[in-house]
Amino acid sequence: MFGIFRGKKSRASPAPPAGPERLVVEGPDGLIVTELTFDRFSSLRISVRPGGVVRVRAPIGSDMAFVRGSVQARAEWIARHVARLAGMRPVRMLAYVQGEKHALLGREYVLDIRPPEAGCPRGVRLEGESIVVRLRDADPGRVRRALDAWYLDQSRAVFARVLRELWPRVAGYGAARVAGLKVRAMTSRWGTCSRAGVITLNRHLVRAPLVCVEYVAAHELCHLLYFGHGADFKALLTAVMPDWKRRRALLRRSLTL
Numbered sequence: 001m002f003g004i005f006r007g008k009k010s011r012a013s014p015a016p017p018a019g020p021e022r023l024v025v026e027g028p029d030g031l032i033v034t035e036l037t038f039d040r041f042s043s044l045r046i047s048v049r050p051g052g053v054v055r056v057r058a059p060i061g062s063d064m065a066f067v068r069g070s071v072q073a074r075a076e077w078i079a080r081h082v083a084r085l086a087g088m089r090p091v092r093m094l095a096y097v098q099g100e101k102h103a104l105l106g107r108e109y110v111l112d113i114r115p116p117e118a119g120c121p122r123g124v125r126l127e128g129e130s131i132v133v134r135l136r137d138a139d140p141g142r143v144r145r146a147l148d149a150w151y152l153d154q155s156r157a158v159f160a161r162v163l164r165e166l167w168p169r170v171a172g173y174g175a176a177r178v179a180g181l182k183v184r185a186m187t188s189r190w191g192t193c194s195r196a197g198v199i200t201l202n203r204h205l206v207r208a209p210l211v212c213v214e215y216v217a218a219h220e221l222c223h224l225l226y227f228g229h230g231a232d233f234k235a236l237l238t239a240v241m242p243d244w245k246r247r248r249a250l251l252r253r254s255l256t257l
């Protein structure tokens with residue numbers, strides 16, 4: 001049988017990738033359009049993405065009436081999160097084009113891509129309200145790589161300084177020294193602290209206001225003494241940074257991954 005088809009181009013197109021279906025429910029202020037996909041997980045999950053996109057993931061074989069009812073039951077929650085996230089520009093959706101706004105320590109700068117000039121070295125630097133990127137080729141991929149490297153330098157310098165400044169606050173409670181600082185692009189968290197005392201901070205955090213960077217740094221520094229997020233941990237964090245909840249709220253409003 002195989003031989004019959006050899007060398008012939010199959011006319012049947014491959015099965016299209018299972019793209020999302022639209023599921024529309026009634027929201028408190030109008031219709032809510034969601035993207036529905038099916039997967040092998042055993043429970044129905046709803047998430048609101050930066051930009052206000054609503055995703056519904058349901059177990060394969062779910063009854064549609066059940067799916068619709070479950071989403072409808074969460075309509076108010078969805079609408080609230082859509083309103084919060086609709087205006088937010090996630091880091092991962094940046095286009096790296098002329099005139100786009102990029103944040104550094106909570107301040108917005110306009111991306112200005114210019115060709116190299118005599119006396120103006122290639123690379124990235126702040127000039128007034130702009131982040132000037134001098135490149136021969138304004139291809140967004142190249143701009144992104146240049147900016148990524150520059151943001152990484154900025155974040156390393158800022159994070160190291162903040163950790164150095166805040167460490168004495170936890171040292172007074174008996175914390176060991178920070179064993180090391182790593183800076184990484186992470187997609188779901190701002191920082192971690194290993195049991196060995198190595199603190200990893202998300203490189204994108206440098207886009208948030210300094211008070212938010214300090215909050216994440218203080219949080220991770222408290223992990224030098226308490227690994228979990230129990231009452232002891234919270235008491236220590238409150239002692240070293242009494243307004244940490246306000247800073248966390250500002251971080252959530254300022255930046256999204």
Ligand SMILES: [Zn+2]
Pocket residue numbers: 219220223229
């Ligand atoms: Zn933590």
